[in-house]
Amino acid sequence: MIVGGGGVGTMAAYNLEAGGLAETTMILRSNYDVVSRQGFRIDSCQHGEIHAWKPRGGILAHIDRTGSIKFDYVICSTKNIPDGPGPTVAQLVKPYVTPGHTAIVLIQNGINIETPLIAAFPHNAVLSGISLIGVIEPEPGHIVHNDADKLMVGYFPNPGLPDHATQEKAARDFIRLYSASAKVEASYDADVPWTRWRKLLYNAVYNPLSALTDSDTSRLRLSARQDQRDPSQSHNVLDHLILPAMREIQAAARAVHQVELPDALLESVVEADSIAEFLLPSMQQDVQKGRFVECEVILGETVRLGEGAGVQMPVVRTLYCMCRAVQFRAKERAGLLDVKELAAKYHE
Amino acid sequence: MIVGGGGVGTMAAYNLEAGGLAETTMILRSNYDVVSRQGFRIDSCQHGEIHAWKPRGGILAHIDRTGSIKFDYVICSTKNIPDGPGPTVAQLVKPYVTPGHTAIVLIQNGINIETPLIAAFPHNAVLSGISLIGVIEPEPGHIVHNDADKLMVGYFPNPGLPDHATQEKAARDFIRLYSASAKVEASYDADVPWTRWRKLLYNAVYNPLSALTDSDTSRLRLSARQDQRDPSQSHNVLDHLILPAMREIQAAARAVHQVELPDALLESVVEADSIAEFLLPSMQQDVQKGRFVECEVILGETVRLGEGAGVQMPVVRTLYCMCRAVQFRAKERAGLLDVKELAAKYHE
Numbered sequence: 124m125i126v127g128g129g130g131v132g133t134m135a136a137y138n139l140e141a142g143g144l145a146e147t148t149m150i151l152r153s154n155y156d157v158v159s160r161q162g163f164r165i166d167s168c169q170h171g172e173i174h175a176w177k178p179r180g181g182i183l184a185h186i187d188r189t190g191s192i193k194f195d196y197v198i199c200s201t202k203n204i205p206d207g208p209g210p211t212v213a214q215l216v217k218p219y220v221t222p223g224h225t226a227i228v229l230i231q232n233g234i235n236i237e238t239p240l241i242a243a244f245p246h247n248a249v250l251s252g253i254s255l256i257g258v259i260e261p262e263p264g265h266i267v268h269n270d271a272d273k274l275m276v277g278y279f280p281n282p283g284l285p286d287h288a289t290q291e292k293a294a295r296d297f298i299r300l301y302s303a304s305a306k307v308e309a310s311y312d313a314d315v316p317w318t319r320w321r322k323l324l325y326n327a328v329y330n331p332l333s334a335l336t337d338s339d340t341s342r343l344r345l346s347a348r349q350d351q352r353d354p355s356q357s358h359n360v361l362d363h364l365i366l367p368a369m370r371e372i373q374a375a376a377r378a379v380h381q382v383e384l385p386d387a388l389l390e391s392v393v394e395a396d397s398i399a400e401f402l403l404p405s406m407q408q409d410v411q412k413g414r415f416v417e418c419e420v421i422l423g424e425t426v427r428l429g430e431g432a433g434v435q436m437p438v439v440r441t442l443y444c445m446c447r448a449v450q451f452r453a454k455e456r457a458g459l460l461d462v463k464e465l466a467a468k469y470h471e
Numbered sequence: 472m473i474v475g476g477g478g479v480g481t482m483a484a485y486n487l488e489a490g491g492l493a494e495t496t497m498i499l500r501s502n503y504d505v506v507s508r509q510g511f512r513i514d515s516c517q518h519g520e521i522h523a524w525k526p527r528g529g530i531l532a533h534i535d536r537t538g539s540i541k542f543d544y545v546i547c548s549t550k551n552i553p554d555g556p557g558p559t560v561a562q563l564v565k566p567y568v569t570p571g572h573t574a575i576v577l578i579q580n581g582i583n584i585e586t587p588l589i590a591a592f593p594h595n596a597v598l599s600g601i602s603l604i605g606v607i608e609p610e611p612g613h614i615v616h617n618d619a620d621k622l623m624v625g626y627f628p629n630p631g632l633p634d635h636a637t638q639e640k641a642a643r644d645f646i647r648l649y650s651a652s653a654k655v656e657a658s659y660d661a662d663v664p665w666t667r668w669r670k671l672l673y674n675a676v677y678n679p680l681s682a683l684t685d686s687d688t689s690r691l692r693l694s695a696r697q698d699q700r701d702p703s704q705s706h707n708v709l710d711h712l713i714l715p716a717m718r719e720i721q722a723a724a725r726a727v728h729q730v731e732l733p734d735a736l737l738e739s740v741v742e743a744d745s746i747a748e749f750l751l752p753s754m755q756q757d758v759q760k761g762r763f764v765e766c767e768v769i770l771g772e773t774v775r776l777g778e779g780a781g782v783q784m785p786v787v788r789t790l791y792c793m794c795r796a797v798q799f800r801a802k803e804r805a806g807l808l809d810v811k812e813l814a815a816k817y818h819e
Contacts, residue, residue, distance in 0.1 A: 338796045342799065345817065349799065364792035438785055440711055452690065
């Protein structure tokens, strides 16, 4: 079962079925109507051009129990916005989880995302999926997969499952299904905390920074390089913001999970995107479209974990608090709050 | 002589002439054509409705020497953007300054703004004007003055003028001219550093924060109050960003100029704008219009002075560096740089 039928979820479903070892069912929201009529159109850099594709297990429009199907895996590839108006991830996957059987695969950003799942499903394996895929959905049902699908899968230890071997097996079995297409690369992630903190170096810094300044990762670095070369400029966004923020995350990773992110890694994450490509991090795209941002799983949890372990995080905390204000604006745009009413209430 | 014929400069000119003790000349840029044809239209909450007004000393279109006129005062009320493409403030006022005679009145935001003026004019009084006026120019030549003109004038000690009494007299004489209309309030500022650091509490915090999150000062506080009341939220933009930033400025003011900004003052600056009014700080308006921001005089100098005196300023420094990226975008929009070209250069 795939919950989250956007680009990531659709390519996961397609790839799993292309391998021949899995049958998938997808839950769709905004693209349900068009896909039920004409299937997905997929332009994939790894699978080729596909027309009128539907998963063999069918598509579903609503979050309903699917009767007697006992799913082996429920993949959740939605955005993760616990402070938004929608259902939580645990609520989304619940109808498809058979206690003690189904493994839950979270292909999602952020840190500490497993805690609510483990609380809700104390007897199920909860897997971590870190995806490096590049994929967009320019219009409903049309998936453009433009950068190779690389997936790392490991497990979040569930204290309700004392047997680690079973949880590792759930992850390795999933990798076997996912690799069967021989088109994509799926590998076992033996150190999930390391992988997630490493991803945060980029996500907790470039995501909010690009969203708040409306500057992609190339423009941010170009701005810094111009300022570095200008003798009248004392500061620049790279040396005095991006790197200090990454060092706070480095310190938090060490204090919280004994994870060592070497200095050379920080430097390479800074240059992760080709400067000639002008890539927009997902949060910048979200803000441009007035959508909710994943500020809690990417920033809030990072700051709470780090500060909870005694690490000072003034830079990342500043980015986080600014994202709280951005989220407030998104709620206002979505009609979820009325600022005039609120102001009148607080003005009394 | 008034350099900067926008809202602040025009109301200063009008008020000075209304008092009957001064004759003013104005340098105009974008509104020169319309004002030369039909004069200013002024809707003022303190002076009433005025049509077809021109200063008695006339208007000038270009920054040319005005021949033999020996100005007593040159008022500069332009934006102050030393990192922008235009002339510096010193270059702007130079044609109208008679060495040893003209007093230069800077009605401008920021800190450390006097240093380049004192360097360029070692034998002239340089005065500090802090204006609380509310005024906009909805179309060229149409000035809407909607909040009372209150001006505080003091002097920046010029080491080339050992006689402090003369500099104080220049300030007090200006106040006499400015108060003569009996419509506005002008007062002597005996402690310019205090007044300027106090103004920075608002300007160095609310200005960049509102610009970067596109949230006026009411929305920022409403967002914080919602988060304060939500038990699932650990942080909010007021307690974890606005107040920490103000405390950094408080520490910098103490270390740099032995200026004491009491805690109660910080709290009152947070609530300076009525929450029911949804006021947009000037920098938010500038970013919305894609204009350059006053990030050096408001943020850069603050951080350089504070850090130079040993104060850690991670929050304000973060806001400053983000404004550097915003300024880079403004330069790009103004056609002053080509990001593809720059990226190709750095990509090699």
